[in-house]
Amino acid sequence: MRAPRMHLAALLMAALPAAAAPPPDFAHQIAPIVYRACAPCHRPGGTAPFALLTYADVSKRVAQIAAVTRTRYMPPWLPEPSSVSFEGERRLTDEEIRAFADWAAAGAPEGSARDALLPPQLPSDWQLGTPDLVLEAPAALDVPAVGPDLYWNFVLKPNRSATAYVRAMEVRPGGGPGLVHHANLLVDRIGSSHNREIAPGKGFGGMDLEIMRSPFDPPGNFLFWKPGSVFHQEPDGFAWRLDPGDELVLNVHLRPTGKLEKLKPLVGLYFTDQRQTRYPLLVQL
Structure with a gap:
């Protein structure tokens, strides 16, 4: 009778549910x-x-x-999820x-x-290290506590004496969380954007800069910041040119946060000795 009992025990064990993970x-x-x-x-x-x-x-x-x-x-x-992967x-x-x-x-x-991982050592300053050139908005913008979304353009003057090639850029928009929705950095090859300022160094309002019918250069369509942006170097050959007389325009989309805020953004530029050999093309849909 021992064998049947052993078979019965084995069957009962097999019928038991597996232990939950x-x-x-x-x-x-x-x-x-x-x-x-x-x-x-x-x-x-x-x-x-x-x-x-x-x-x-x-x-x-x-x-x-x-x-x-x-x-x-x-x-x-x-x-959307697809077979295409993106950096970052x-x-x-x-x-x-x-x-x-x-x-x-x-x-x-x-x-x-x-067993826990240590929290990551995240940079408290510039993500890419100390920039070769830091451009600061000449004057702070007063952002009201309430009201509609605001679009503002800060004109930055690099004042270069010779052409430089920019391998990376980093934007530090400033302001509290939620104030800046996104920002785009545009390259003005004519250096005339300052003529649109409401006063010297104060910048000017507006979202539509008429990029397609203006001196703004295509590289400016690929230079942007949004919350959570991870800055990186341009791919080999895509360092963009910064000439003497060029102006940069930081176009910022702002959302009032319920309190008065001042905004005075910074832009850091990182140079390279490698000249530009590949050029972006803007296709507007």
Whole structure:
């Protein structure tokens, strides 16, 4: 009778459900995602309104994070999923989104603090290091607390005595979180933009700069900033030319935040000895 009993025990064990996988925890599954996709903006001095660098930071917002990642509202990434990959892509995978949902459902367990990654060492100043040339808006713009969106153009004068080639640029728009929606840097080859200023150094308003019918150069259509931007060098051969007499126009889209603010942006330029050999082409659709 021993053999049948052993067979019966084996059948009963086989019928038992498999042990459920443990829920994700912060130390092992959540922290790596947060540090890659969230922390570059959600840090002290960043463009986001709060930091996400520690377990305490993240766990107290677990429901909110699960909701905004489920809808792909965060992290902000507009291109639809496809076979094309982009440099600096921050789209979460389906598995990462599910990890946030499962973590929230499990009550946001921390896991072993000894196993957790250290928060990333993010730059508090210029992302690309000290620029070769820093251009500051000559005068601050007073942004009202309430009202419609505002578009403003700051005219920057590099005052170059010789042609330089710019391998990278970085924009530090200033202002509080949410004030600057995005900014574009335009290259004026004629150096006449200052003639449109409301007063010397004060800049001028407006969104439509008539780029296609003006002296603005095509490289300016590829130089932009938005919250969360990761700055990088131009590809080989695409360093853009900065000639004596050129002016740069920083076109900024502003959204009042409920309090009076002053905006005085900075633009950092990084030079290279390599001349431009490849040229962008603007196709307007």
